[in-house]
Amino acid sequence: MRTKQGNKEEAILTAAVKVFAESGYHAAKIHSIADEAGIAAGSIYSYFENKxxxxxxxxxxxxxxxxxxxxxxxxxxxxxxxxxxxxxxxxxxxxxxxxxxxxxxxxxxxxxxxxxxxxxxxxxxxxxxxxxxxxxxxxxxxxxxxxxxxxxxxxxxxxxxxxxxxxxxxxxxxxxxxxxxxxxxxxxxxxxxxxx
Amino acid sequence: MRTKQGNKEEAILTAAVKVFAESGYHAAKIHSIADEAGIAAGSIYSYFENKxxxxxxxxxxxxxxxxxxxxxxxxxxxxxxxxxxxxxxxxxxxxxxxxxxxxxxxxxxxxxxxxxxxxxxxxxxxxxxxxxxxxxxxxxxxxxxxxxxxxxxxxxxxxxxxxxxxxxxxxxxxxxxxxxxxxxxxxxxxxxxxxx
Amino acid sequence: MRTKQGNKEEAILTAAVKVFAESGYHAAKIHSIADEAGIAAGSIYSYFENKxxxxxxxxxxxxxxxxxxxxxxxxxxxxxxxxxxxxxxxxxxxxxxxxxxxxxxxxxxxxxxxxxxxxxxxxxxxxxxxxxxxxxxxxxxxxxxxxxxxxxxxxxxxxxxxxxxxxxxxxxxxxxxxxxxxxxxxxxxxxxxxxx
Amino acid sequence: MRTKQGNKEEAILTAAVKVFAESGYHAAKIHSIADEAGIAAGSIYSYFENKxxxxxxxxxxxxxxxxxxxxxxxxxxxxxxxxxxxxxxxxxxxxxxxxxxxxxxxxxxxxxxxxxxxxxxxxxxxxxxxxxxxxxxxxxxxxxxxxxxxxxxxxxxxxxxxxxxxxxxxxxxxxxxxxxxxxxxxxxxxxxxxxx
DNA sequence: GATGAATGAGCTTTCATTCAT
DNA sequence: CATGAATGAAAGCTCATTCAT
Known part of the structure; x- marks a missing residue:
């Protein structure tokens, strides 16, 4: 199988910190977080239930x-x-x-x-x-x-x-x-x- | 653009304070502000350019x-x-x-x-x-x-x-x-x- | 104000019948219904809570x-x-x-x-x-x-x-x-x- | 494409019957079928082209x-x-x-x-x-x-x-x-x- | 072959804003 | 001016499918 590459959960959190800081929580887009983390938007939902x-x-x-x-x-x-x-x-x-x-x-x-x-x-x-x-x-x-x-x-x-x-x-x-x-x-x- | 004077502008601002306080700016709906102010949603745009x-x-x-x-x-x-x-x-x-x-x-x-x-x-x-x-x-x-x-x-x-x-x-x-x-x-x- | 043009609720239902018949309820898209009814997708939600x-x-x-x-x-x-x-x-x-x-x-x-x-x-x-x-x-x-x-x-x-x-x-x-x-x-x- | 013989194909079909019956075809999830069959979701695609x-x-x-x-x-x-x-x-x-x-x-x-x-x-x-x-x-x-x-x-x-x-x-x-x-x-x- | 992490197209729904009346 | 019906862009989220291991 395709095994987990790196620590995605951490990458998401790190990306989220940046995006939330820049845009604020409400204006932050899941896609921006995914982009920042270098993953697909959908992948976020394997690690977190929602925004x-x-x-x-x-x-x-x-x-x-x-x-x-x-x-x-x-x-x-x-x-x-x-x-x-x-x-x-x-x-x-x-x-x-x-x-x-x-x-x-x-x-x-x-x-x-x-x-x-x-x-x-x-x-x-x-x-x-x-x-x-x-x-x-x-x-x-x-x-x-x-x-x-x-x-x-x-x-x-x-x-x-x-x-x-x-x-x-x-x-x-x-x-x-x-x-x-x-x-x-x-x-x-x-x-x-x-x-x- | 705050074009109009009088109590409608004030009513909007008063309503906005309430709605922004309750929901936060981002989650606040223009419709809620209009309802609270007792006017139509579209009317807000006669007094303010936007949210x-x-x-x-x-x-x-x-x-x-x-x-x-x-x-x-x-x-x-x-x-x-x-x-x-x-x-x-x-x-x-x-x-x-x-x-x-x-x-x-x-x-x-x-x-x-x-x-x-x-x-x-x-x-x-x-x-x-x-x-x-x-x-x-x-x-x-x-x-x-x-x-x-x-x-x-x-x-x-x-x-x-x-x-x-x-x-x-x-x-x-x-x-x-x-x-x-x-x-x-x-x-x-x-x-x-x-x-x- | 922009008054209701025609009977949109009926237009939506008529369009929905067609789209549901052709694709089945699950596969039917709200956008298709709106297109068929000749209105914007968002307008449907003024008349019906959801699909x-x-x-x-x-x-x-x-x-x-x-x-x-x-x-x-x-x-x-x-x-x-x-x-x-x-x-x-x-x-x-x-x-x-x-x-x-x-x-x-x-x-x-x-x-x-x-x-x-x-x-x-x-x-x-x-x-x-x-x-x-x-x-x-x-x-x-x-x-x-x-x-x-x-x-x-x-x-x-x-x-x-x-x-x-x-x-x-x-x-x-x-x-x-x-x-x-x-x-x-x-x-x-x-x-x-x-x-x- | 039903390529493989044996009980895995059968297990998938048996699981599918259950899941399709419970949720209907459209709402049925491939993952649910895989879970029910006790295999990985991806494996289904070795036996069937698609849903x-x-x-x-x-x-x-x-x-x-x-x-x-x-x-x-x-x-x-x-x-x-x-x-x-x-x-x-x-x-x-x-x-x-x-x-x-x-x-x-x-x-x-x-x-x-x-x-x-x-x-x-x-x-x-x-x-x-x-x-x-x-x-x-x-x-x-x-x-x-x-x-x-x-x-x-x-x-x-x-x-x-x-x-x-x-x-x-x-x-x-x-x-x-x-x-x-x-x-x-x-x-x-x-x-x-x-x-x- | 088997796995399940990863993908991303595509969906429904929301709501600020517009504009015909 | 006031209205609120209508708009449509935009966003969160799902899930069938792929593919590196």
């Missing part, structure tokens, strides 16, 4: 990866909460920094995916968030962070900051150093803008 | 309104930079708080609109941003804000925070008090999370 | 017509059962004789339609059959027909005869006189082939 | 079998025409009674097969019919059947009765005894419904 499952798989991959990175950090007793928090930011930024297009897709499409397919959206997103919250809570308890922190709000704000930062970087109009920004972000989150 | 011009008009209205509110504040010599900054946040939050759907549309669709129609996207967005930047710069000069603030980064981060906050509020899963959050946001931006 | 609803509408029209013709006959007290039975055959044959294609569609597609969409198939078919059965029962009671007739079987057999006759006529290979055949059919049903 | 040849082969098998059963009966000088006629009915009913699915396929698909592939449709169908006609003609000549029988019409009617009977039995809604019906059918064909 929606492709992007859901993408998000599953990303958040699973992120969760698997943050999870051991969260549980590490040798680290201070402050250090863990820094690593949280590092992990997110570094994972997305690998691929501008991936960053774009996640930043631009996540919101409506959660709205449209709440049942099917990857559970790793919420798991990752819980880990992040646990780190902040630990910081509060260990008196490294302010005691009046509202965890729900903090989550919203930091998520927003990271998204915004990644979007700006990924669009790439302004040549910004994402690594430098990462450090500034940490500092900003911790200290704010007030003169002290 | 894209409707949403661009929406964004123009919103950012024009915001710019017209922040502009006098920025120029007001009787206010401290810190007070101006608070008003900046107030203005943004308050304008969107009037209409959950408007908040959703702006938060969800702005990014791809700028990507897809960079030339046609409202100039008021950038004007508003410049005003915001001027306020922060003034605060730095007047030594109310830290001197090492990176204005570009700050803009990105604050924008992200506001978007994230509005999105969470507008989705409305968690019953949050947007007014309380507004104050927390100001505090967070200014002081960060570190214990002092 | 399946077109053919279901066809069957509804046909069996409604047939039921409305047989119903008064069944209830007519001035007629003998024998005469009613003759009219039953006349009605069926005459309705289908108007349009070879209609005959073909009904004969060829009814069976799988009932299988595939039992809930949506026209109730008039069953109503018509009940009327037919009532006529035969009356004939038995009034001792015009044999007392050992099995009504369920008779229904099956007569239906089969009529279908087969119509099919042969509609295909039109053999130039047969449907009117002559109709009389022979009545005689055959009543007397069989045995020499007496 | 159409499978069903044509099926019909060839069936009508060949039927022809080979009726042929000696027809020529048997020791039997009366009446007895031969009974055996004709017995043969048809009994062959199909072995397999509900086979009955369904023949009843539902024959008509469009003859329409779509008149050149390729099995010649045994026509041969079988000729034998049947010969029997009836003999009955007429030997004065067992009525002299005014129209042989073409009779063929049409009896074929229709048998098809209808088999369809009803094969669908299996009503639990009917096909053997009992067979006898009733013979009687009906011979005597009709009139009271004598």
């Amino acid at each position: 929606q499952q492709i992007i859901l798989a993408l998000f599953d991959d990303v958040w699973k990866e992120l969760y698997e990175q943050i999870s051991p950090v969260e549980k590490d007793n040798t680290l201070t909460a402050d250090a863990k928090f820094d690593m949280l930011i590092d992990i997110v930024i570094d994972v997305f920094t690998v691929d501008r297009n991936l960053a774009l897709v996640v930043v631009n499409e996540e919101s409506h995916l959660i709205r449209d397919y709440p049942e099917e959206f990857t559970p790793y997103f919420e798991k990752f968030m819980k880990s992040g919250e646990a780190i902040v809570k630990e910081g509060v308890i260990k008196r490294q962070f302010r005691s009046d922190i509202k965890i729900d709000l903090l989550r919203i704000l930091i998520l927003g900051q990271i998204r915004s930062l990644l979007l700006t970087w990924a669009i790439g109009d302004k040549k910004i150093s994402i690594q430098a920004m990462k450090e500034d972000l940490k500092k900003f989150i911790k200290c704010g803008i007030n003169r002290v | 894209q011009q409707i949403i661009l008009a929406l964004f123009d209205d919103v950012w024009k309104e915001l710019y017209e509110q922040i502009s006098p504040v920025e120029k007001d010599n009787t206010l401290t930079a810190d007070a101006k900054f608070d008003m900046l946040i107030d203005i943004v939050i308050d304008v969107f708080t009037v209409d959950r759907n408007l908040a959703l549309v702006v938060v969800n669709e702005e990014s791809h609109l700028i990507r897809d129609y960079p030339e046609e996207f409202t100039p008021y967005f950038e004007k508003f941003m410049k005003s915001g930047e001027a306020i922060v710069k003034e605060g730095v000069i007047k030594r109310q804000f830290r001197s090492d603030i990176k204005i570009d980064l700050l803009r990105i981060l604050i924008l992200g925070q506001i978007r994230s906050l509005l999105l969470t509020w507008a989705i409305g899963d968690k019953k949050i008090s947007i007014q309380a959050m507004k104050e927390d946001l100001k505090k967070f931006i200014k002081c960060g999370i570190n214990r002092v | 399946q609803q077109i053919i279901l509408a066809l069957f509804d029209d046909v069996w409604k017509e047939l039921y409305e013709q047989i119903s008064p006959v069944e209830k007519d007290n001035t007629l003998t059962a024998d005469a009613k039975f003759d009219m039953l055959i006349d009605i069926v044959i005459d309705v289908f004789t108007v349009d070879r294609n209609l005959a073909l569609v009904v004969v060829n597609e009814e069976s799988h339609l009932i299988r595939d969409y039992p809930e949506e198939f026209t109730p008039y078919f069953e109503k018509f059959m009940k009327s037919g059965e009532a006529i035969v029962k009356e004939g038995v009671i009034k001792r015009q027909f044999r007392s050992d007739i099995k009504i369920d079987l008779l229904r099956i057999l007569i239906l089969g005869q009529i279908r087969s006759l119509l099919l042969t006529w509609a295909i039109g290979d053999k130039k047969i006189s449907i009117q002559a055949m109709k009389e022979d059919l009545k005689k055959f049903i009543k007397c069989g082939i045995n020499r007496v | 159409q040849q499978i069903i044509l082969a099926l019909f060839d098998d069936v009508w060949k079998e039927l022809y080979e059963q009726i042929s000696p009966v027809e020529k048997d000088n020791t039997l009366t025409a009446d007895a031969k006629f009974d055996m004709l009915i017995d043969i048809v009913i009994d062959v199909f009674t072995v397999d509900r699915n086979l009955a369904l396929v023949v009843v539902n698909e024959e008509s469009h097969l003859i329409r779509d592939y008149p050149e390729e449709f099995t010649p045994y169908f026509e041969k079988f019919m000729k034998s049947g006609e010969a029997i009836v003609k003999e009955g007429v000549i030997k004065r067992q059947f009525r002299s005014d029988i129209k042989i073409d019409l009779l063929r049409i009617l009896i074929l229709g009765q048998i098809r209808s009977l088999l369809l009803t039995w094969a669908i299996g809604d009503k639990k009917i005894s096909i053997q009992a019906m067979k006898e009733d059918l013979k009687k009906f064909i011979k005597c009709g419904i009139n009271r004598v």
Whole structure:
């Protein structure tokens, strides 16, 4: 038989990231993804049920990866909460920094995916968030962070900051150093803008 | 082409906000907007060239309104930079708080609109941003804000925070008090999370 | 506005009869029906939900017509059962004789339609059959027909005869006189082939 | 092209009968047939040129079998025409009674097969019919059947009765005894419904 | 020969947009 | 101006068939 040539599933996902990033999920055509992956349009349906499952798989991959990175950090007793928090930011930024297009897709499409397919959206997103919250809570308890922190709000704000930062970087109009920004972000989150 | 004045254009825009918020721009149907506005689908094309011009008009209205509110504040010599900054946040939050759907549309669709129609996207967005930047710069000069603030980064981060906050509020899963959050946001931006 | 030109619904049904007759329901293309009807393919969907609803509408029209013709006959007290039975055959044959294609569609597609969409198939078919059965029962009671007739079987057999006759006529290979055949059919049903 | 001999070809045909019966020819998937036969989809094409040849082969098998059963009966000088006629009915009913699915396929698909592939449709169908006609003609000549029988019409009617009977039995809604019906059918064909 | 991954033509259906009335 | 019937391009998806292994 004609055996599988290369890893088509991965090729499709890679192609999809590019096409989704360029056109947005809705405007993206299955044919474009197939072309980009170098396969026939019909072949996509051997690997994914439909267009929606492709992007859901993408998000599953990303958040699973992120969760698997943050999870051991969260549980590490040798680290201070402050250090863990820094690593949280590092992990997110570094994972997305690998691929501008991936960053774009996640930043631009996540919101409506959660709205449209709440049942099917990857559970790793919420798991990752819980880990992040646990780190902040630990910081509060260990008196490294302010005691009046509202965890729900903090989550919203930091998520927003990271998204915004990644979007700006990924669009790439302004040549910004994402690594430098990462450090500034940490500092900003911790200290704010007030003169002290 | 926004040729006609009067309440029909407004009715269309109001309907569009609702439909875009519920379905997202791409999935939104012109027929749904027409139904919601109580007019015939074909009539929309007397007021707007096409679907894209409707949403661009929406964004123009919103950012024009915001710019017209922040502009006098920025120029007001009787206010401290810190007070101006608070008003900046107030203005943004308050304008969107009037209409959950408007908040959703702006938060969800702005990014791809700028990507897809960079030339046609409202100039008021950038004007508003410049005003915001001027306020922060003034605060730095007047030594109310830290001197090492990176204005570009700050803009990105604050924008992200506001978007994230509005999105969470507008989705409305968690019953949050947007007014309380507004104050927390100001505090967070200014002081960060570190214990002092 | 552009008002309805002609009766498009009827044009679609007429076109559909032709296309379904020529290609069979499954192989029939919506575009062929639209072409035949002289309209755009998309227009069909203003009148029918989908392909399946077109053919279901066809069957509804046909069996409604047939039921409305047989119903008064069944209830007519001035007629003998024998005469009613003759009219039953006349009605069926005459309705289908108007349009070879209609005959073909009904004969060829009814069976799988009932299988595939039992809930949506026209109730008039069953109503018509009940009327037919009532006529035969009356004939038995009034001792015009044999007392050992099995009504369920008779229904099956007569239906089969009529279908087969119509099919042969509609295909039109053999130039047969449907009117002559109709009389022979009545005689055959009543007397069989045995020499007496 | 039926190139290969042996049980794989048979397995495909057996599987095809089931799948065609359940879904109808058009909706039947080659993959389903392959699955049912326990082979790979591609393998089917070693035994049959395409989907159409499978069903044509099926019909060839069936009508060949039927022809080979009726042929000696027809020529048997020791039997009366009446007895031969009974055996004709017995043969048809009994062959199909072995397999509900086979009955369904023949009843539902024959008509469009003859329409779509008149050149390729099995010649045994026509041969079988000729034998049947010969029997009836003999009955007429030997004065067992009525002299005014129209042989073409009779063929049409009896074929229709048998098809209808088999369809009803094969669908299996009503639990009917096909053997009992067979006898009733013979009687009906011979005597009709009139009271004598 | 057997496999099943790969193909891609071709289908139904949607919906932004047009335009006759 | 307003209407909504009509359009038709465009897209997602299916599945009979091919062919490298």
